[in-house]
Amino acid sequence: xxxxxxxxxxxxxxxxxxxxxxxxxxxxxxxxxxxxxxxxxxxxxxxxxxxxxxxxxxxxxxxxxxxxxxxxxxxxxxxxxxxxxxxxxxxxxxxxxxxxxxxxxxxxxxxxxxxxxxxxxxxxxxxxxxxxxxxxxxxxxxxxxxxxxxxxxxxxxxxxxxxxxxxxxxxxxxxxxxxxxxxxxxxxxxxxxxxxx
Amino acid sequence: xxxxxxxxxxxxxxxxxxxxxxxxxxxxxxxxxxxxxxxxxxxxxxxxxxxxxxxxxxxxxxxxxxxxxxxxxxxxxxxxxxxxxxxxxxxxxxxxxxxxxxxxxxxxxxxxxxxxxxxxxxxxxxxxxxxxxxxxxxxxxxxxxxxxxxxxxxxxxxxxxxxxxxxxxxxxxxxxxxxxxxxxxxxxxxxxxxxxxxxxxxxxxxxxxxxxxxxxxxxxxxxxxxxxxxxxxxxxxxxxxxxxxxxxxxxxxxxxxxxxxxxxxxxxxxxxxxxxxxxxxxxxxxxxxxxxxxxxxxxxxxxxxxxxxxxxxxxxxxxxxxxxxxxxxxxxxxxxxxxxxxxxxxxxxxxxxxxxxxxxxxxxxxxxxxxxxxxxxxxxxxxxxxxxxxxxxxxxxxxxxxxxxxxxxxxxxxxxxxxxxxxxxxxxxxxxxxxxxxxxxxxxxxxxxxxxxxxxxxxxxxxxxxxxxxx
Numbered sequence: 152x153x154x155x156x157x158x159x160x161x162x163x164x165x166x167x168x169x170x171x172x173x174x175x176x177x178x179x180x181x182x183x184x185x186x187x188x189x190x191x192x193x194x195x196x197x198x199x200x201x202x203x204x205x206x207x208x209x210x211x212x213x214x215x216x217x218x219x220x221x222x223x224x225x226x227x228x229x230x231x232x233x234x235x236x237x238x239x240x241x242x243x244x245x246x247x248x249x250x251x252x253x254x255x256x257x258x259x260x261x262x263x264x265x266x267x268x269x270x271x272x273x274x275x276x277x278x279x280x281x282x283x284x285x286x287x288x289x290x291x292x293x294x295x296x297x298x299x300x301x302x303x304x305x306x307x308x309x310x311x312x313x314x315x316x317x318x319x320x321x322x323x324x325x326x327x328x329x330x331x332x333x334x335x336x337x338x339x340x341x342x343x344x345x346x347x348x
Numbered sequence: 349x350x351x352x353x354x355x356x357x358x359x360x361x362x363x364x365x366x367x368x369x370x371x372x373x374x375x376x377x378x379x380x381x382x383x384x385x386x387x388x389x390x391x392x393x394x395x396x397x398x399x400x401x402x403x404x405x406x407x408x409x410x411x412x413x414x415x416x417x418x419x420x421x422x423x424x425x426x427x428x429x430x431x432x433x434x435x436x437x438x439x440x441x442x443x444x445x446x447x448x449x450x451x452x453x454x455x456x457x458x459x460x461x462x463x464x465x466x467x468x469x470x471x472x473x474x475x476x477x478x479x480x481x482x483x484x485x486x487x488x489x490x491x492x493x494x495x496x497x498x499x500x501x502x503x504x505x506x507x508x509x510x511x512x513x514x515x516x517x518x519x520x521x522x523x524x525x526x527x528x529x530x531x532x533x534x535x536x537x538x539x540x541x542x543x544x545x546x547x548x549x550x551x552x553x554x555x556x557x558x559x560x561x562x563x564x565x566x567x568x569x570x571x572x573x574x575x576x577x578x579x580x581x582x583x584x585x586x587x588x589x590x591x592x593x594x595x596x597x598x599x600x601x602x603x604x605x606x607x608x609x610x611x612x613x614x615x616x617x618x619x620x621x622x623x624x625x626x627x628x629x630x631x632x633x634x635x636x637x638x639x640x641x642x643x644x645x646x647x648x649x650x651x652x653x654x655x656x657x658x659x660x661x662x663x664x665x666x667x668x669x670x671x672x673x674x675x676x677x678x679x680x681x682x683x684x685x686x687x688x689x690x691x692x693x694x695x696x697x698x699x700x701x702x703x704x705x706x707x708x709x710x711x712x713x714x715x716x717x718x719x720x721x722x723x724x725x726x727x728x729x730x731x732x733x734x735x736x737x738x739x740x741x742x743x744x745x746x747x748x749x750x751x752x753x754x755x756x757x758x759x760x761x762x763x764x765x766x767x768x769x770x771x772x773x774x775x776x777x778x779x780x781x782x783x784x785x786x787x788x789x790x791x792x793x794x795x796x797x798x799x800x801x802x803x804x805x806x807x808x809x810x811x812x813x814x815x816x817x818x819x
Contacts, residue, residue, distance in 0.1 A: 168667050169643050173781040178760045182428035184388035184435045196788035222544035228479040230495035256495035314370035326505040336365045336376045346607040
């Protein structure tokens with residue numbers, strides 16, 4: 152897989168806490184058998200109720216780096232949520248914290264989710280709002296996010312970070328490589344062996 | 349040496365296949381449950397890579413999210429829902445996976461079906477492309493919600509790449525007061541620890557309150573672990589667990605059952621078990637609890653008033669303000685002032701027979717308030733059948749409730765059951781997110797099924813304790 156060491160693009164500030172995946176993609180759009188076309192519906196209900204939503208704001212169109220608050224992606228496990236964000240154009244998310252299923256889904260799709268402090272996120276969101284055309288870089292090698300003169304540190308759990316930076320985020324391939332070990336493991340689990348082991 | 353491992357760590361070690369190049373652990377998955385919403389793309393991933401399902405006999409499918417609860421004749425009126433039904437039928441047929449389809453009495457909400465069939469057992473690992481998979485932890489196991497890519501991983505390899513979480517023990521001591529249910533306990537825990545409080549953790553629920561709970565009550569608590577941010581939640585297996593499983597269709601039989609029971613109990617956390625964190629809560633302090641906001645942590649006891657914005661830490665004031673604006677509620681308003689338009693009893697949190705019985709006790713001999721739309725949606729066809737044998741459907745119908753077929757229904761409104769406009773719904777479900785119940789501006793108040801019943805009768809949020817034992 153492609154090594155993902157850094158991502159650069161315009162920022163999209165959405166500095167709110169506890170954004171759940173129902174808000175990212177309302178459940179009615181889960182009535183589908185492919186992920187195609189989900190990008191158009193990202194945050195659809197929020198956008199309808201807030202004409203100034205950053206996903207509709209002309210200044211942030213074409214943005215790749217989403218700047219969010221605490222507990223981003225909480226709630227439903229729907230992979231449709233990161234799929235919708237990705238298909239809208241988001242390639243990385245910087246937030247104060249992430250819900251874990253959402254984080255795992257993003258990593259499987261090659262979307263880095265990095266954590267920054269609340270005060271740094273505020274600075275980033277302000278900087279992007281003041282100068283929307285400014286490129287923002289999420290640098291996984293240096294654990295930092297840069298935007299113009301601003302440079303803030305960020306972090307990510309090591310296993311997720313290294314799988315992205317070394318191009319080993321095809322987890323299916325890695326799991327398949329363990330086929331022999333899988334069968335061996337099954338042999339030692341009591342409930343798979345009539346409780347005789 | 350004393351084994352200081354808690355249940356989570358014992359089950360984790362037992363299922364560890366190897367360490368992956370990324371540093372994550374490859375974990376064997378004992379049972380994989382699938383449904384129509386999060387699986388079609390996973391099967392496509394398998395087809396793209398020309399892979400088979402490694403253990404089709406360790407996978408069970410059912411349909412729940414999109415099934416209509418009134419007219420279930422095929423093809424469904426909703427062409428998109430029909431397309432998803434056809435997809436899961438085709439995928440299960442082609443990959444050799446058993447399907448509890450709509451014409452099968454075993455069909456129902458995936459998290460009701462697993463325990464009901466005796467598939468969900470202590471000591472196992474269980475996953476499903478659904479965040480409320482944490483429900484199954486009630487039996488003392490590792491049960492995780494996963495995304496669609498991971499569904500493909502488990503189909504193809506029966507394993508998952510995981511980072512081991514920490515384990516927090518949540519001790520709730522004492523006993524619950526009358527009118528306080530498992531739902532109130534879980535809402536209280538989330539209120540105390542926050543919707544993000546569990547990130548990085550698995551929750552072990554321990555103490556008198558959980559020891560005395562039935563399996564169905566434990567399921568309600570574990571179900572909402574995810575709403576508190578935890579990766580999963582569990583209760584240690586005990587005699588209650590063993591007796592619940594005895595005689596279930598997919599539980600071991602005869603001598604094997606006795607061996608199983610011995611093993612199940614042996615994996616419980618002992619008094620020597622170590623935890624990364626511990627929280628202690630007094631069960632006597634828990635009131636019937638109701639949410640007032642747009643996440644499950646924004647809740648109060650039914651006798652309390654909605655908190656003032658200034659009572660929140662600075663960083664949370666914006667969120668509280670947003671919640672009140674969306675809900676159309678006010679600071680310092682008593683929650684019992686809030687009128688409701690809809691009452692929904694159902695969902696993987698609270699749609700089991702004991703939930704319906706408790707709600708029916710409140711409803712019996714009373715009438716739904718004029719203008720309130722009401723829905724009772726049993727969690728499975730077997731729950732529905734049992735309820736009808738007990739005459740619960742009659743109690744609900746006579747009061748004016750709509751009695752429906754099994755499914756997820758208005759918990760997330762992927763089927764035709766939806767809120768309309770700004771309707772306010774008293775709901776026994778698990779999420780009060782903006783737009784969750786099908787209308788972008790619809791509003792949800794989470795509470796126990798008995799509290800939903802009380803709200804339906806009075807047309808506003810009501811302390812169910814005023815109604816218990818008086819009919």
